[in-house]
Amino acid sequence: MKKGLLLLLCLLITPITQAGTYRWVDENGQTHFGDRPPVNAASDEVELKAPAPSSDADARARKERMNEFLEQTEQERAERNEAKAKQEAKAAKHEALCESLRARLKHLKSVSRMYRLNKEGERVFVDDEENERIRQEFRAKVQSECGA
Template structure:
């Protein structure tokens, strides 16, 4: 199935080919005189009489300035719309990528929160590298702070 963009490109191509193809007036024209002396013209030579090919010069097609301006404006409009669509597609792709990163981060944060709930107590390392366990109230604050961070990051 043709997309809108492909359809427009097809129409443009057909119009260009139509404009570039030789007009029908450039086809061969023949002139002959019949037995009664009447002159005839046709696109094929007759079989019963001698004919002469006639060169027909057609006037060049004229495009008025208003039509040219309209065409230029239409082309500029179509180009601008295409650029806008391209920009929107890029913005959508960027937003989709950010959403995927956020979803991955949330998965990791929820896993860490689950792990934190399974740990009985937390500790800090002192200057000698020894574990210093925190109080139960500090454990609760650490869990709640992280839970709040998960909710802020992953909700909505």
């Protein structure tokens, strides 16, 4: 059974593999090529030759250059993505810092009196002038770090 199927397959493939290439010139003088000869024109069978081995070497060299280019492009893309991720992380960290500073500034505005701890750990309240100076310094720090 298998031999019969193989023989039938070989008989079907033979006409396909022996199909030639034909060349003909139409009534307008244009040359055409095809795998079947035309019905209404004279044609010549053309023998196609395999490309020379040197062109295979050229193709391999082109493929190698293309692969090198693709690897280099991929490496550059990865470097750009890494730099972008670092920049985004830095921006997010800066924004978190600014958010924290703004929250502390808002808290300073709501506090009526500030104090410092002395060497014994006791609270020593500062006067109004010192309160205002501390607020001004902190406001300037927030302004310089975070802008408006």
